Amino acid sequence: MSVPTADLAAFKIPTVANEPMKSYTPGSAERAALETTLKEFRAQAPFDVPCIVNGKEVRTGIMEKQVMPHEHKTVLCNYHNADEALVAKAIDGALAAKQNWENTPFNDRAAIFLKAADLASTKYRYKIIAATMLGQGKNAWQAEIDSAAEMIDFWRFGAKFAEELYAVQPPQNSTGTWNRTEYRPLEGFVFAVSPFNFTAIGANLAGAPVLMGNVCVWKPAPAATYASYVVYQILKEAGLPDGVIQFIPGPAPEVVGQVLKHPEFAALHFTGSTHVFRKLWKDIANNIENYKSYPRIVGETGGKNFHMVHKTGNVKSVVNNTIRSAFEYQGQKCSACSRAYFPDNLWSELKTSLLETHGRIKQGSVEDFQNFVGPVINQFSFDKIKSYIEWAKTDTESEIIAGGTYDDSKGYFVQPTIIVTTNPKSRTMTEEIFGPVLTIYVYKADEYESTLDLVANSSAYALTGALFSQDRYATILGANKLRHAAGNFYINDKCTGAVVGQQPFGGGRASGTNDKAGSAAILSRFVSPRSIKESFVDLEDFIYPSNLV
Template sequence: MTRTIDIGVFTTAQLLDAIAPSDGGRDILDPATGAIVGRAPERTTAELDAAISRARAAQRSWAQLGHRERSSYLDKAADAVDANSEALAELLSREQGKPLNGPNARFEVGACSSWLRTTASFEIEPEKVVDDGVGHAELHYRPLGVVGAIGPWNWPMMITVWQVAPALRMGNTVVVKPSEYTPLSVLALAYVMNTVLPPDVLSVVAGGRDIGEALSAHEGIDKLMFTGSTATGKAIIRSSADTVKRLTLELGGNDAGIVLPDVDVKAVAQDLFWGAFINTGQTCAALKRLYVHEDVYAQVCDALVEVAASMPMGIGLEEQNVLGPLQNRTQFDIVAALVETARESGATVLVGGDPATEQAGYFYPTTLVADIDNSNDLVTHEQFGPALPIIRYSTIDEAVAMANALDVGLGASVWSTDIDKAREVAARIEAGTVWINKHGAVDPRVPFGGSKQSGYGLEFGVEGLKQLGAPQIISY
């Protein structure tokens, strides 16, 4: 059994000091204020090689512990995250920009411990494939070895745990490469978890693109998990080919939502808003294009404008705010250009669309765009920010055709008071997950993955856990 572990409790300053490089590195800036948050190490590919070697050396003894003891370690890691939740949330807010409150920093840190505990709780037993009195065959899942994990900047802590928890539970060791934009959050999370995990089971190697490229091609990595853009995912597929490593790719999305004419607008307005604007729109499975039947189009637009007006945006450490800045200048410029293109095409900007130039930080106002054509760039390009196009439709066939027209299919949603009708429409949508009367509501028990160019492989639940194992048939 695992030994009794005293869990350390740290301040944000202590975490930053613990993860800071002894020399070199680079400053990480707060996207809300421009102030220095802390200093991140810039590791070399030689240091990556060393981390992978240590992970491989630690993997055998970690695997030999068995599921029950590894689950106990995951529970202890969750305890450590909970004990340090406020310090982690403050650091996350300062580095990523998301506010403490709302479905943001405190929510994200809480999700980390929840995912660890839930993953630890899954039962995974050998499956009888044949048992007919003549022959027997069982399906087992064995550890793969060393898993590489490359994470994004939008939910840096939570998505890291999505990758790490099932990999560790299955008996693999993990080497994480965080986004260059948000390395401190991931380094601090791993530091906290490593106060209770055995040495070298979980490593973080922060650095630039060269680290990600080396990780995806490295012969010492048995599986790679990646969350990010479709373009980078394609590059990873190519670079991983020579080593035939397994991949789980959660790539870009441009999720559609279809509002049916029988919808109760007041009942769903808040959920529609947060489906689109969670994390200030910086979420892969956020609602990014909304199709509304002509009978309720004006009502939905008015209701969303009213909700938007009630949601304060500002510096994340100020408790009243629930929307924050875009995390980086590149993303700010993308959103601004797409909204301006829509405006110039004749679309109606109902609210937002004009960032305050005198304000520090990458704040783009909550923006709703109506009377927009389905071929507009704001509809066809993933904006990944706080700007939602609202497209009018006349028939369900038309709405489904527009929703399915793009080459991505991560998530989608249908909004209606008639669940049976909503299920019929949902079955026609080409997406890995279709929610009804909600959007982006991921659950650690429910498998999640994309279709088309939104990636392949499943995460979450027992099915996601199995994808971190090597299937083995024992037949006798």
């Protein structure tokens, strides 16, 4: 079937705004609805999740389980892994769907994502939140932020940013000519590899390139399989044609191997560990002669994010922001605060307040709405975080002042842990832990400038960071010194919580390519512009005026 490409108007995207957050306070309608959905999931689990290739469910029988991390003996879903043959079929199917999707006018592509956003905001809201809570160990507030608000914002603002990108046209036209630019999708297919910790990221890793007319092969993280499957269901109901996104859970070696050796591989859209991203980059480089074009590589990886406090910092604000940033979602955010630099003039007051506030943290099942902290994602993560805590207990330069315990008998629970070190380059100050562990270095308040240099240059990462100061000159100095230490920089606010349409997200150095998810910049990575010049006046002679005698 051929798809018409007539553009009969210059359409405008409806006005978009950030999705309003629901509060889930006791007695609220949304709390009751979410609790009902959680109970329904309990009764219905384990769910069966197939691969989706060319719009059809495929059950390979190569089974894996996604468990509930707060109760790891309970299976949320059994999912079918793709094998090499199915991956090859998925790639072929995506390429077969490419021409029709590329020829689909932008207003029709945008309409699908705008409808998906509305479906996620209403019909699917509690389903996607419950899937994220039970599958990825998020409390209700964190799941609302992620799988509802941020995912919806990605889809709505994506349409707006695409419209703005398409509107960027040459400002000049010589007499008798018309210059214009079109933003073609890439030749080939995009490979999206999404992480466990944000349902919204998976929705955007696949969604952003598809919005721009590309086709996508999507490998979701094993520990986010069910929520990712719900995302696919939303897009399907919104009208996404078969084959445009191929949903293929599967073991990384088989999936990645098939993708990266294919000559039509056009782009990688990745969020995950620095180690894996670097490995993928090397594998792409080693295959470069096999590709039709130079693949685009877009990735956001790890962080070792900081809170830097000036001697004028507001103690209460510093404490509350640091507790939230370090321990919300168990520190399993690439933006989470994991190192802090506190001045000695405030340390006594900060320490007292930190310990008092830490003592109010409740931890346990995500189904108990009183709990601020839940489980870490799996046994591997639990063991890794545990090893850092045990290391700190034996390190003569480190002191654990809060937390330091863990228990995986029922769920993967690690108590929020605060370490104070006298070595600003200790392991827990420099290595990414990806868990609820915060390390503090107390510096001399009159050594603010040199400590800024320390903060800026003691990490391989450069994702997020925050500066707390009530002194404007100190704030200016800090912002300048820390310019390249973070792609998202916060003044008197925590280093987590970037909002689509407000703070485009991404960092440099080992943290990724800093293409800024939630902006037009990242959409530009998935198009290949074509400049078009049309002349209305025929050329009468080839001779230059300067050739005349």
